[in-house]
Amino acid sequence: MHYLLPAARSARLGRRMALIAYDRVDTAAFEETRHLRDDDLATWRAAIGRHFEPRPGVRLLDLGCGTGSWARAFRTWWPGIAVLAVEPSAAMRERSMFQPVSAGAADDIPFPDASLDGVWLSTVIHHVPDLEAAAREIRRVLKPGAPVLIxxxxxxxxxxxxxxxWFPEAVAVLDRYPSIPDVEAAFATAGFTATGCEPVPQVTAPSVADAAAGLQRDAHTPLQLISDQAYAAGVARLQEAARTESGPVVDALDLLVLR
Ligand SMILES: C[S@@+](CC[C@H](N)C(=O)[O-])C[C@H]1O[C@@H](n2cnc3c(N)ncnc32)[C@H](O)[C@@H]1O
Structure with missing residues (x-):
């Protein structure tokens, strides 16, 4: 168990935030465009519920909670559990719709040993600079057998x-993220084993036209890291799709569970 003074913690956190910094601009763009609508969270609620039992009194940490939409959803879905939130970016902490949010990071979690029943990381793992250090820290705070839900x-x-x-050039950025085997290998060094992995469908936008109208480059790490030319070409593809395609935008992200 270790606690840092606020100033020392803040200096350490500054060095640890990777890929993009989540300053005020990124945070505002994320808040405006990346939250799923409450009705569209049902697939995730069901998927998480297959691996985490929300018994009264259990403690679930939203690690890298950003603007807090998942922590808020957990509190709404399961009022009997204790939801905790940790986030390294001050801009995100300030704007979070869930409070309180503690300063911290995946390798520096401000909670005691074996004090948590689950850790949730949503679209965070690619920002973590040292996955093995994060796995050790998550192992420290989790009770034995409790799940990490990624x-x-x-x-x-x-x-x-x-x-x-729409933005095929961004595939090269995604391919610099950790793969599922990379995450499994890093977490194995701290004694974790994968116990589940499933693609979870979600309605990301009610229509392609909505997706095009609401797109903000600052809200998507892969779009920030492609060239301006590639971004402009993608916007043109997306606008063309908005004219010709109907129906909701359904994506699938993966849920990887380790214990
Ligand atoms: C794409 S946002 C996701 C926010 C939130 N989890 C969600 O799904 O809405 C990524 C978040 O990871 C945070 N982050 C970056 N580096 C981190 C680290 N080393 N440990 C924990 N969180 C980190 C960022 O500050 C940002 O809030």
Whole structure:
């Protein structure tokens, strides 16, 4: 168990945030465009419920909670459990719709040993600079046998995500993210074994036209890391799709569970 003074923690966190910094602009863009609508969370509620039992009093940590939409959903779905939230970006912590949010990171979690019944990481794992250090820290705070629930787009898994159809250059960015075997191997060093992995479908936007109208480059790490030319070409593809395609935008991200 270790606690840092706030200033020391903040300096350490600054060095640990990877890929993009989640400053005020990124945070606002994420908040405006990346939250799933409450009705569209049902597939995730069911998927998480297959691996995590929300018994009264259990403690579930939303690690890298961002603007807090998952922590808020957990509190709404399961009022009897204790939901905790940790986030390294001050801009995200300030705007979080779930409070309180503690400063911390995947390798620096401000909770005692064996104090948690589950850890949730949603679209966070690719930002973690040292997966083995994160796995050790998550092992420390979890009770034996409790699950790590990782929601992510993983390297090599672009085909179920429409964004990569419109922005194919962003596939190369996704392929720099950890793959499922990479995460399994890193967590194995801390004694974890994968106990489940499933693609979970979600309605990301009610229509392609909505997706096109609401797109914000700052809200998507893969779009921030392609060239301006590739981004412009993708926007043109998306606008063409908005004119010709009907129906909701359904993507699938993966849920990887380790214990
Ligand atoms: C794409 S956002 C996802 C936010 C939230 N989990 C969600 O799904 O809505 C990624 C988040 O990971 C956070 N993050 C970055 N590096 C991290 C680290 N090393 N440990 C924990 N969280 C981190 C970022 O600050 C940001 O809030």
């Amino acid at each position: 929601r992510s787009a993983f390297a090599g898994r672009h085909e179920a995500i429409n964004l990569f159809r």
